[in-house]
Amino acid sequence: MKNLTRIGGVTAAVAALTLTACGGGGAASGPEAGKGQDAGSDLAQLVSINAKDAKDLEPGGTVTLPLGNIGPNFNGFSNDGNSADNTALHRPIDGAGTWGCWTYDFDGTASVNKDFCEEFTSDVKDGKQTITIKVNDKASYNDGTPIDVKTFENTWNMLKGENPDIDIVSSGAYEFVDSVKAGANDKEVVVTTSQPVYPLDALFTGLVHPKVNTPELFNTGFTGDMHPEWMAGPFKLDQYDSAAKTVTLAPNEKWWGTKPVLDKVIFRQLESSAAIAAFKNGEIDGVSANTITPYKQLDGTKNSEVRRGQRLFAGGLNINAQKAPLTDVAIRKAIFTAVDREALRNVRFNGLNWEETSSGSMMLLPFSKYYQDNYPVTETGADAAKKVLTDAGYAPNAAGFMEKDGVPAAFSITNFGDDPTTLAFTQTLQKQLQAGGMDVGIDQRASADFGKVLGGRDFFLSVSGYTVGPDATEAVKQFYDSTTNENELGDAELDAEIKKLTTISDDAERNKAAMDVEKKHMAKYFSMGVVMNGPQISFVRTGLANYGPSLFKSLSQVPDWTTLGWEKK
Known part of the structure; x- marks a missing residue:
């Protein structure tokens, strides 16, 4: 399954494909990785972890990391628990x-x-x-x-x-x-x-x-109960303090595999601004800075360094097609048409050493050899969006917004967290959709509400997306099978193609078939759209080893929890 992710997040991880949001910022300094890579490029440029052998690290020690939300549902296989933060929490335990x-x-x-x-x-x-x-x-x-x-x-x-x-x-x-x-x-x-x-x-x-x-x-x-007795990993749950919103881990004496270097791991639930302050004060040891505001605030922090890489994220337009008026495909198509993706990325990446072209797939990143651009509209802009609605029978009302049969094209964009750049991104999207004839407001929520809101489908349009894996086979079923995707959009013909493609043993042929399904589904149903992928930029405490942007090795930025630790002084 794909993990949901917020755009304005403190950290993100993946079990397979989790829901995630467009996360927090960086700037032109730091290691290489100033642009998204294309097929056949050197992916080593997108990894930065300060790799060290466990034997060269100081035995013991504590690492404290932030999460945008902790719980309340800790079952990552369920819709309510399907978040990148939940996966990050579970990886070590x-x-x-x-x-x-x-x-x-x-x-x-x-x-x-x-x-x-x-x-x-x-x-x-x-x-x-x-x-x-x-x-x-x-x-x-x-x-x-x-x-x-x-x-x-x-x-x-x-x-x-x-x-x-x-x-x-x-x-x-x-x-x-x-x-x-x-x-x-x-x-x-x-x-x-x-x-x-x-x-x-x-x-x-x-x-x-x-x-x-x-x-x-x-x-x-x-819900509210992690059930550590039903887990198995190198660490174990030592304490879950729901009031303080912290989880403390200790080495698991029952673990049969490699023993961890650390003797304690602490996760703290923090909004972006609180995570920035906590890192500057030495209270946490790593924090994402994927927009310019946190980067500027963190730049110059003592005993820290910047680690940069590619964020495995696709999204920006996560539409709830089961909630009127977005049940009308014409409005969904108008959203895709009204969006100026380059302008949104300019807001999102302003001040960062990061460039990327428009991505056209929810399932694969442009550096994948199987990637193809499936974005379903070519003619974009406010006038083109109004034409989509006009052709579907909409006309301007007294307020100047498009409506049909007395029902206006009115909805809200849900924005999570308190990162200023993320809000500016959402406000820019709002203005683009308003220019396209849609009456659009902003529904502001805390980062901690992410799982509850998305899992409960309590939104119209969310500035969020999903983690991206190396193979499109699983994603195509989760996103585009009518019996599986949360919008219940699809048809028997596409479902049959999806069912068949899992039988294809050749990786290239199977992924091509998956990408073709995505192209057809996007052009017909307009349920999820890619505005950006983006960088993963992390401020990390100096001396922390085996932590940072890790591509598919680990979206929690910890490639191996048994080797996470501190360099010997």
Whole structure:
């Protein structure tokens, strides 16, 4: 699943594809990475982590990091819990739930995560696929429950999408699984499918504890309760203080894998302005500065350095097509048409050492060799947007805004957080849409409300988007399958194409098919649009190793939680 992300965020991470917002700023100084990369370019320019071997770090120590929101729903597989911040929180304490059988290199190459799955093999015969998984004998949850065939069977049952009462983000490839059974023993899992599934890491990237086996537990059982007993990772939950909005982690004595360097990790829920002040005061050890205001405020902070790279984000136009008047495709098309994406990026990246061309895909970044531009309109501007509405039967009302049958094209843009540049971005978008004949206001919300508002679909248009993965196969189902996407937009023809493309073993051919589906869906339904991708610019405490922009290795900016730590003095 793709993680939702705010545009004005303190930090962001990804389990697969999470909802995220357009995050906080930087400037022309610091390491290289002044522009988005194109296909075939050197992606090493987009990674900056101060890489060090764990043996060269000071044993112990504490790292404190900010999050835009902590909870209230801690189940990242559910719509209410599907946020980048929630994933970032879970990475160090629940590798079972957020990594599962797979891990990723900086360029997105998947490999088997030996902490949980020692082997993951596939055999296709007569159009049927058999997958055999050898589970690590030592793998178990904190409550002592072994990670074995029962875990994999429950993961399939909870995520396959057959029960509409289970509030999953996406069924992904699980709907194509026929059975999950034990092989030679409970630590050997044999999975059979109704059709081949590619890529293989579409399955079991994140596991669901066997006890989380009812809709009630899945949907609401994690509200206000992290359930650390159902996790497994190098760290464990030491304290969750909901009043102070902090989570404290300690090394997990039950962890069978590599032991972490640190002896404490603290997460604090902070709005952007509070995170800036906390970093300057030495209270936290890293903070995103993806717009010019926080960058200027942080520039010159003692004992700090700037680390720059590519943010794995696509979005800016996240439309709730189930909420009138945005149920009318003409208004949605007018939004896409009225938007001046270059002008918005100029606001967003003002003062930063960052350039990028307009991206046209929610699923892949322009540096991907599989990328293609699928943005659905070519003629843009206020007059073109008014023509779209006029052709659909709208006419100006007394206030000068377009309306049809007495119903105006009126809605609001939801803006999260207190970053001035993010608000300026939203205000610029508002003016562009107003010039296009739409009556548009701004709905201001706190960063902490992000998961609740987006998960509950309590918005018209949100300046937010999703994390971007290295392969489009999973994203195309989550975003464009009519039975999966939250707007319920699509049709039988596109659904059939989506179902078929998972059977394509060739990566290039499969991704081309996925991109073609996106192109058709965007041109017909206009539900999500890309305004920008953007940089990841972080101010980091001097001496902090193995932390920073990490591309696909980790969107939480921690490539390996066991090696995060401080250089020896």
